Amino acid sequence: MADQEIDYSTLPLTERVVHKIWKVRLGAYEEITKQFTTSGSENDLCFRPFLSDPTLYKKIVTDSNVAAQEAGIGSLVAFLQYGGTNACQKLRGTVVAPLVEKGLVSMRAGTKQKTVDALLYFIELDAPDPVVDEILPILSNKLPKLVAGTTMSLREIIKAFGTKTVPPKGIVKALPKLFAHSDKSVRAEATNLAIELYKWMGDALKAVLLPDLKPVQQKELEEAFDSVKGTVPQQERFLLSQQQAAAAANGNGASGELASPEEEEEIDPMDLVEAVDVSGKIPGDFYERMASAKWKDRKEAVDDLLKLTSVPKISDADFNELMRALGKCILKDANVAVVTTAANCVETLAKGLRNSCGKYRSIISASLFERLKEKKQSVSEALGAALDALFEASSLSDFLEDILSFMKHKNPQVKQETALFLVRSLRSVRTIPKSAEIKQLCDACTVLLADTAKPVRSAGAEAMGTLMKMIGERAMTPYISDLDDIRKNMITEFCETATVRAKPEKVAAPPPPAVAAKAPTQARGVVRSRPSAAGAKRQSGTPTISSGKIVEPSSSSRIAAPGAHTSRIGMSNGLRKKTEDPASAASPRVVRTSSATSGTPPRSTSGRGLTGVSLSSSASTSGHGGLSAADKLELIELRRAKEEWLSSNAALQQQVDTLQAETTKLTREVADLQLNNAQLIEEHTRDMLSVQSKETQLTRIRGEADNARAQISKLQRELDRARAESQLVGRQSASSPNGIDSRDAKEHSQSSLQARQSSTIRTSDEEKENEFGRVQPSAAKRASVYSGSQLPKPGSFSPQSDGTDGRISNAGSVESWKRAAEVTSQLKARIEAMKARQLRR
Incomplete structure (x- = not known):
């Protein structure tokens, strides 16, 4: 009961909006809404507490009580509506994200609608980019209900302002993730958003969005897009800057309605x-x-x-x-x-x-x-x-040189495919080629029409038919007039089925000839200047009414217009001279007007026309529209200058075409040289590898030759050793006693020889292992053997132990030398055979 008796209305408003009792907060929200609505201007005192402390509205929009929250968001809408741009900029960074997170998940439809209205005001009062940047990260939230509500708010933003005001790039980039969401409501809202975007973007959205979706989703979207195809959306709300621009235009006498922004170019999918x-x-x-x-x-x-x-x-x-x-x-x-x-x-x-x-x-x-x-x-x-x-x-001009060159190729397949490429190019270009380019293409296609291969002829006819569709049958007549009926019919058939997008280039209209109209007048009401060229052109063939009389326009009036159109400067000078000299400017109409004014009727004499002017004078002025001699000379000079300019321009254009052809030729030569250079580098690398391989083989052969020389040296040493052994046997035989059998001496010498050979083999093996490190000691040992300083010491026989005189018979000495000679010859044969084998290797 005590709580009910407390009067909370006496508390400051800033305390009541954050009070712990929701009814107090609700009343405060309703009160501030009323204050905002009845405020006198954006600078009213009721706005100041919330502008100085934006966090107050952050607490208001996130109110825990659903009724108070709806009233608080409604007060935010009123605050933005009557607070203006300053209120939007102060609150936007603090309030937008909490507003979306708490307002769009509410169970109350009114709360959701007021949240969307607040977001639209945030965009309308300043710019859409900051608001959209605050909304897009919320699409990654784990709560499906919040993601679906955020997607719905984006759809309402696009629907109200359109993609020409709200950049769709970030929104389109987030769509595939929304279509892949596990929640059905999120996917449904994503579909609605995609349909709204398609109304504004057209097929550009398909090129960016559909490749990232599943086939089933692609099919559903295609059907949805077809149902709204052709719909022209209208911008429902406008930015404050757009409204101010429209108001300024209305102040300058423009239409009273708020016009939409100027049409922009079609959206390019690649920009997204x-x-x-x-x-x-x-x-x-x-x-x-x-x-x-x-x-x-x-x-x-x-x-x-x-x-x-x-x-x-x-x-x-x-x-x-x-x-x-x-x-x-x-x-x-x-x-x-x-x-x-x-x-x-x-x-x-x-x-x-x-x-x-x-x-x-x-x-x-x-x-x-x-x-x-x-x-x-x-x-x-x-x-x-x-x-x-x-x-x-x-462009076609860039490819023209290549097309003309390869349409003359010796290979029919190249000519055919080049002509088909030309056809595809002509169908896709948006502007009609220049006359010189059309002539070059027609001449090249005419050559293809006479080719021996049927596919080549057909491709050439198709190219000429596409050109005819582009420039018209009349403009194509000079290029096909010399062809036979069969080829003409082929070209006509292709022309009927061809589709082109090219349109003639727009030529700027010449400014109106207003110079003559500004010519000063003389004797206002008495003598008037001659009509301008445009006026003379409009009056040609129409009788002139002046002072109650009908005067047929002279031939000079009909001739003056082309002269004036040819050179406005010359006519301006001529008119100025005629104005300064009334006598020279006297025309039939001027004379008639002056006579009528003075009250003197024209005399009807011979040699004069109906207007009272001498026929000879009229005839003399009919040649150049009444121009004086100076004007005639000036007109002739201008025409001559024009002809010279046209001829020089044609020469310059020819030089430009020649330089372009030379540039293209040089570019192609540079490309060929680059390819040849790369090929030469490759061949040089291959040659270097071959040289390195041959050097490796040469090194291996040199090593084998060194091994062969070492083997030959070894065999030579064995031969020398054998000779020494044979000499030793001869000495032993000569020094053996008479009582000892020569056969025993022979056996003893053979066993000694075998022992020495085995020792020699061991020594050679050791030399091979140590890489000939002990050659000199072995050679010294053999030298001592050859000199007889070291003789064999058999254990059971000594040729000098018996005390004989050491004489031997002549027969035994001869037999020993024969045996040594045989051994020597055998060793020589073996050495020669080994040398031959080494050479063969």
Whole structure:
């Protein structure tokens, strides 16, 4: 009971809006709404507490009581409506996000509607970008109800202001995530938002949105888009800046209605897509793999590049080296799979770079046209698609030189595909080519009409038919008048079925000839200046009424108009002179007017016309519209100057065309030289590898020769040792006693020889292991053996132990020498055989 008796209305308003009792807050909200509504201006005192402390309205819109919250959001709408731009800017950064998070999830329809109204006021009073930037992050919230409500608010914003006021880029970018949401209500609101965007953006939305959706969703959206196709949406609300501009226009006498903003150009889908940096992601070994001798390595390289460039939009960078590598691959690679994928890479690069790809046309176009000789359909289609993508980034004038050149190619397939490319290009251009370009194309197509291959003739006729559709049958007549009826009928048939988008270029209308109208008059009411050229033209063939008489216009009036249109300057000077000299400016109409004014009737004498003017005078002035001699001379000079200017202009145009042709030719030569340079570098690398291989082989052969020399030296040492052994045996035989059997001495010498040979073999093995490190000691040992300082010491026999005189018979000495000679000859034969084997190796 005590609480009910408390009067909370005595509390300050700033305390009541944050009071713990919801009814107190509700009453405070209603009171401030009334104050805002009845305020005198935006600077009223009722706005100040909330402008100085924006957090108050953050607490108001997030009120825990649903009734108080609805009243609080209603007070926010009134605050924005009557507080103006200052109120919007002060509260926007603090209030928008809490307002969306708490107001759009309310169970009350009124709270939701007032939340949307507040958001629309936030946009209307200043700009849409800050508000949309605050709303878009809420689409990632985990609460489906909040995401659906936020999507609905975006749809209302687009519906009220349109995509020409609210930039749709961020909203379109968030749509695929909304369509992939698990909640059904979110997907339904996303569909409604997409339909509203389609009304404003048209097919541009399809190109950006549909590729990221599931096939079922694509089908549903296509049907929904078809149901609203052709609907012209109207902007329902306007920004304050737009309203002020309209008010200023109304103050200047414009229409009283609020006009919508001027029509802008059609929305480009690529403006809604972020560009991808492709140049920095190209693999480091890409160019090495492209130059590999294995086709699989080249195929993998272009496959990787195709995956990298298959993006809607590519940021501009330096792609000169990449385009040259692709051009070389397309022109010279023998594997059609590699060529097809390389052409696909060129297509994706051209579509991604768009207009920025035009500067690479001269590098790649010649290779694409040259490879059109490939008869496989898949390769021709890939090359044609790449050329079409390059054409979208350039113009017909840029491709004209290549088209005319390759339409004269010796290969019929190249001529046919080039003509078909020309047909596709003519269908896509938006402006009619120049007369000189049309003549060059018609002359080249006329040559194709006489080709021996039927597909080439058909392609040439189709190209001329498309040109006829573009410029008209009358303009095409000079180019087909010399053709037979069969070819004319072919061209006419293609013309009937052709579709073109080109329109003639708009020519600026000449300004009205107002110079003559400003000529001063003389004797106001008595003598008036002659009518202007435009007036004379309008009056030609119409009788002139003056002073109650009808006067037929003289021939001078009918001739004056073309002269005036030819040179306004000359006519202006002439009119000024005639005005200064009334005698020279006397025309039939002037004389008649003056006579009528003076009251003296014209005399009817011979040689005078109905107007009283001498016929000879009229005849003398009829040649140049009544111009004086100076005017005639000036007119002749101007005509001569015009003819000279036209002739010089034609000469300059011819020089420009010649320079353009030379530039194109030089560009093509540069491209060819670059390709030849790359080929020479490749051949030089191959030669260097071959030289290195031969040097390796030469080093190996030299090592083998050194080994052979070492083996020969070894065998030579064995031969010398054998000779020494034979001499030793001879000495032992000569020094053996008479009582000892010569056979025992022979056996003893043979065993000694075998022992020495085994010792020699061991020594040679050790020398081989130590790389001939002990050659000199072994040689010294052998020298001592040869000199007889070390003799064999058999254990059981000594030739000098018996005390004999050491004499031997002559027969035994001869036999020992024969045996030594045989051994020596055998060793020599073995050495020769080994030398021969080494030489054969």
